[in-house]
Amino acid sequence: MREIPTIDLKDLIPKKTSRGDEIIQRTEGNYISIRYERSRARPKQIKIKRHVDRDTFIVGVTIWACEGTKKRPYELEVSNSSEVTPQLFVRLLRELGLGDCVRLRVHSPRGRVGEFERYWYETLGLDNFGKPIIGQSRGRKIKKGIIHIKIYSAVLREVFKYWAENLHQLL
DSSP states (O other), rough: OOOOOOGGGGGGGGGGGGOOOEEEEEETTTTTEEOOOOOOOOOOOOEEEEEHHHHHHHHHHHHHHHHEESSSSOEEEEEEEESSSHHHHHHHHHHTTOOGEEEEEEEETTHHHHHHHHHHHHHSSSOOOSSSSSOOBBTTTOOOOOOEEEOHHHHHHHHHHHHHHHHGOOO
């Protein structure tokens, strides 16, 4: 049986945020606790698994780099209408130990929200749906709506931004 290559994230945590705040990490067995402090706020600490599947990591970070929302510094978000892209991104979040933190929203035409939520539940295996976004999707015909995958964490957003900017070093 072939050994699955893993990556140790301990050395891939940035030292500072994009705004210059120091990032503090603490290793606790197979997990890394990450936090930073700002003069006006204290973003919530996150805990991620230290070792993850290398391929899942590279694909998941690439998905966020290409498809992720970058406007809001307090959340990590990917929105997509295909099956595969959200599945792969959720796989990374689960691999990191963050599956319970994921929040979902469905972008759907009126009257089909329940149908689309069932579809995405079956596709992703997650059912933590928030308020749906009702409306058409800018003229495109989307069969099963658009799924918005979010984790509200400024710390995680900073870490993913760093990973995306430095991904070329891992290849």
